[in-house]
Amino acid sequence: MSTHDDDTAWPKPDGANADEKKAFYQAKLDAHLKHIDADIARGAAATAAQTGADEKEFEDDLSRAAAERAAELASKAAYEEALLDVAKGTLDRARANADMVQKASSAIVALYTGALALAFSVADHPLPLRGLIPAILLGLAVVASTVYLAYATDPRGVQGPRPTSALREMARRRVAAFIIWTRAAAFTRIYWLRVSVLALAASLAFLPAPFLSSTNGAKATAIKPATGWPSVPTQTDEFTKILFQARVSEVADLRKDEVARAERASTSTTGLPVIAELPVTSRAARQTRGRVRPIRR
Numbered sequence: 001m002s003t004h005d006d007d008t009a010w011p012k013p014d015g016a017n018a019d020e021k022k023a024f025y026q027a028k029l030d031a032h033l034k035h036i037d038a039d040i041a042r043g044a045a046a047t048a049a050q051t052g053a054d055e056k057e058f059e060d061d062l063s064r065a066a067a068e069r070a071a072e073l074a075s076k077a078a079y080e081e082a083l084l085d086v087a088k089g090t091l092d093r094a095r096a097n098a099d100m101v102q103k104a105s106s107a108i109v110a111l112y113t114g115a116l117a118l119a120f121s122v123a124d125h126p127l128p129l130r131g132l133i134p135a136i137l138l139g140l141a142v143v144a145s146t147v148y149l150a151y152a153t154d155p156r157g158v159q160g161p162r163p164t165s166a167l168r169e170m171a172r173r174r175v176a177a178f179i180i181w182t183r184a185a186a187f188t189r190i191y192w193l194r195v196s197v198l199a200l201a202a203s204l205a206f207l208p209a210p211f212l213s214s215t216n217g218a219k220a221t222a223i224k225p226a227t228g229w230p231s232v233p234t235q236t237d238e239f240t241k242i243l244f245q246a247r248v249s250e251v252a253d254l255r256k257d258e259v260a261r262a263e264r265a266s267t268s269t270t271g272l273p274v275i276a277e278l279p280v281t282s283r284a285a286r287q288t289r290g291r292v293r294p295i296r297r
Contacts, residue, residue, distance in 0.1 A: 076168075080175050087182040094186040094193065095149060101196045102145040105203070109138045112207065119211060131210030137203035144196035148189050227254045 112134060120127040161173035230247040233240045 076171075080171060083175050084178060087179040090182045091186040094190070098145040098148045098193050098196065101193070101200055102142055102149070105138045105141040105145070105196070105200055108200075108203065108207075109135065109142070112138070116210065128210050130206075133209060134203045134206045137199045137206065141196040141199040141203065144192045144199060148192040148196065151189065151192075227251055227258065 116127060116131060161177040164170050229251055233244055
């Protein structure tokens with residue numbers, strides 16, 4: 001602005017009349033005004049440009065905030081939807097678990113009874129009492145899982161979400177109420193499902209129990225009976241032969257009874273009744289010795 005007012009930039013109207021000086025100063029004033037207008041225009045343009053940049057930055061901030069808000073809402077909606085899907089599948093998963101325990105127990109029962117039918121018989125090799133433990137536990141697993149699946153009970157009261165004017169808080173309360181409702185439906189009688197799982201696990205542990213006594217049974221059959229065989233007579237007449245044959249048949253029956261008792265005791269318990277049978281067999285042997293007298297001529 002100082003250069004516009006510098007008189008050295010303009011020629012001095014020396015010797016000019018009043019009209020020429022007036023025109024000179026008018027031209028100088030017009031030029032000065034043009035410079036002022038140009039400065040004002042440049043300032044207005046700069047101001048407008050700055051205002052436009054500020055407005056664009058503000059709009060960018062608004063757009064970025066709106067995008068972040070939309071992304072946050074979408075993420076929250078996806079999270080709540082995932083929670084709802086998991087909650088909806090809670091009851092189905094619990095029922096599927098109970099159904100799996102039920103089917104597994106039924107299949108194991110079928111296989112176990114088939115194995116028992118092949119390994120044991122009522123007359124020759126009876127089933128020990130401990131062989132009933134897996135069957136009882138498997139039956140308990142089937143019954144407990146069936147009770148969980150089929151036994152109807154009154155549903156427990158579940159309150160709905162408390163109303164509120166905050167939309168996000170209301171959505172959160174709806175999701176929480178739905179989760180509580182589905183868990184209440186799934187966990188009703190859940191202890192029956194736990195009992196079925198524990199019974200199935202215990203039955204698997206006891207499955208080999210009836211077959212572990214096979215070695216004890218073999219030892220029982222290998223036990224020498226207390227009743228000994230009669231001595232061979234020195235006489236060879238017919239009466240001696242008939243009497244010796246009768247004694248052999250009687251002792252054979254006694255020895256067979258002793259072995260059978262030892263087998264039953266070894267398959268029903270762990271071996272203590274085998275020892276308890278020995279005095280009985282010894283007493284039977286003494287009675288046999290008392291009944292069968294030696295042959296005298």
